[in-house]
Amino acid sequence: MEQIPVITNAKQYKVFLGSHILEELLPFIKQEIDEYTKIFILTDETVGPLHLEKLMQALKGEDIVVYTVPSGEKAKTFDVYYNCLTFALENKLDRKSLLLAFGGGAVGDLGGFVAATFLRGIRFIQIPTTILAHDSAVGGKVAINHPLGKNMIGAFYQPEAVFYDLSFINTLPKREVRSGFAEVIKHALIHDEAFYRQLQTEVPSFEFLTGNTLLHALKKGIEVKSKIVKKDEKELGIRAYLNFGHTLGHAIEAEAGYGVMAHGEAVLIGMLFALKLSKDKLGLSFNEKELIEWVGQLGYETSINKQFSPEKLLQRMLQDKKTIGQEVRFVLLKEIGKPVVVTINHDDLLMHLKQFS
Numbered sequence: 233m234e235q236i237p238v239i240t241n242a243k244q245y246k247v248f249l250g251s252h253i254l255e256e257l258l259p260f261i262k263q264e265i266d267e268y269t270k271i272f273i274l275t276d277e278t279v280g281p282l283h284l285e286k287l288m289q290a291l292k293g294e295d296i297v298v299y300t301v302p303s304g305e306k307a308k309t310f311d312v313y314y315n316c317l318t319f320a321l322e323n324k325l326d327r328k329s330l331l332l333a334f335g336g337g338a339v340g341d342l343g344g345f346v347a348a349t350f351l352r353g354i355r356f357i358q359i360p361t362t363i364l365a366h367d368s369a370v371g372g373k374v375a376i377n378h379p380l381g382k383n384m385i386g387a388f389y390q391p392e393a394v395f396y397d398l399s400f401i402n403t404l405p406k407r408e409v410r411s412g413f414a415e416v417i418k419h420a421l422i423h424d425e426a427f428y429r430q431l432q433t434e435v436p437s438f439e440f441l442t443g444n445t446l447l448h449a450l451k452k453g454i455e456v457k458s459k460i461v462k463k464d465e466k467e468l469g470i471r472a473y474l475n476f477g478h479t480l481g482h483a484i485e486a487e488a489g490y491g492v493m494a495h496g497e498a499v500l501i502g503m504l505f506a507l508k509l510s511k512d513k514l515g516l517s518f519n520e521k522e523l524i525e526w527v528g529q530l531g532y533e534t535s536i537n538k539q540f541s542p543e544k545l546l547q548r549m550l551q552d553k554k555t556i557g558q559e560v561r562f563v564l565l566k567e568i569g570k571p572v573v574v575t576i577n578h579d580d581l582l583m584h585l586k587q588f589s
């Protein structure tokens with residue numbers, strides 16, 4: 233079992249990562265969670281039927297209530313958030329209750345936001361079940377979507393721990409593997425070329441993303457994230473680097489309708505666009521053809537679908553959380569592993585968006 237520390241001003245906790253992690257959950261809760269009462273498991277309509285029994289077995293003897301939300305982005309709505317709170321109130325959860333967010337990033341983001349706001353905050357543990365959640369379960373960004381923008385309503389609220397049992401990944405559909413791997417590529421590109429090269433060599437197709445290759449890729453991704461979050465928990469500065477690819481990625485997700493494109497698929501297109509901007513604006517020297525060929529083989533889309541109008545994407549980007557005033561700010565790379573935040577003017581951006589479609 234790997235243990236990766238996450239150190240923030242608000243809390244210090246560990247990511248327990250490996251293949252028999254669930255066995256460690258109840259001993260951890262009993263030892264580390266002071267005077268807890270009920271356990272509130274939040275899961276979704278896909279993960280519940282597949283894996284809830286295993287989690288319940290691991291928590292045998294505990295006082296548990298379970299609430300199941302729709303799968304995917306449909307969970308990150310005001311209505312579902314409200315229903316979670318109603319369920320928590322009706323079940324007489326109290327300040328000592330412990331929430332377990334059991335699922336992918338959508339359940340983690342929603343569950344974390346419920347935990348952050350119910351009774352002004354109860355403790356929670358992330359139990360991620362997707363590859364993407366190596367990112368979402370760590371670092372304390374929790375949120376729901378607004379029709380006008382992704383993750384617009386949320387908080388920074390750290391979990392007590394992350395229990396990342398990789399046996400859950402076995403049931404993940406290929407599309408979700410692809411989506412999650414995009415965030416691993418992101419962590420590599422913003423951190424170091426060696427990590428990026430290693431991924432490229434070790435994962436020519438997703439059949440290779442298993443066992444130790446998967447474990448080490450996720451571990452390294454979590455370490456990259458943890459290092460940045462330690463320095464800047466609330467995104468006052470360098471945490472924005474974790475947003476590489478997201479300025480356009482979130483705009484595409486919102487424009488397509490949440491859940492139509494998987495988060496990582498949209499972010500991957502956003503990263504390719506940011507790399508193109510990095511070459512034009514900062515003289516980044518990088519063979520992007522090689523990257524496009526690799527990710528194309530992995531089944532990613534590599535340009536903006538013509539259904540999305542550049543003007544509408546620009547409007548969406550004006551809602552991005554990095555936008556200040558009317559200035560759209562992108563995370564670009566001076567070199568692989570050397571991110572910077574750069575303002576791009578609207579006309580320039582429109583021209584590049586048109587070229588990239």
Ligand SMILES: NC(=O)c1ccc[n+]([C@@H]2O[C@H](COP(=O)([O-])OP(=O)(O)OC[C@H]3O[C@@H](n4cnc5c(N)ncnc54)[C@H](O)[C@@H]3O)[C@@H](O)[C@H]2O)c1
Pocket residue numbers: 276277278279282303304305308335336337338339340341361362363364365367368369370371372373374382383400401402403404405408411412415495
């Ligand atoms: N908080 C953060 O720092 C952060 C970071 C990255 C992404 N995110 C958010 O995370 C979300 C995407 O994460 P995700 O892709 O994990 O989300 P998800 O929860 O939508 O999961 C994707 C799909 O896979 C299913 N699924 C989950 N685990 C499964 C398993 N083991 N077997 C079979 N199916 C399974 C889900 O039911 C869902 O249909 C987005 O909303 C994104 O904005 C947040």
Ligand SMILES: O=C(O)C(=O)C[C@@H](O)[C@H](O)[C@H](O)COP(=O)(O)O
Pocket residue numbers: 367371373382383415467471472474475478553
């Ligand atoms: O943890 C972060 O910081 C990130 O930016 C990680 C992203 O992968 C993630 O999608 C995050 O939710 C985006 O944050 P947002 O503030 O742009 O909504």
Ligand SMILES: [Zn+2]
Pocket residue numbers: 367415478495499
């Ligand atoms: Zn992301």
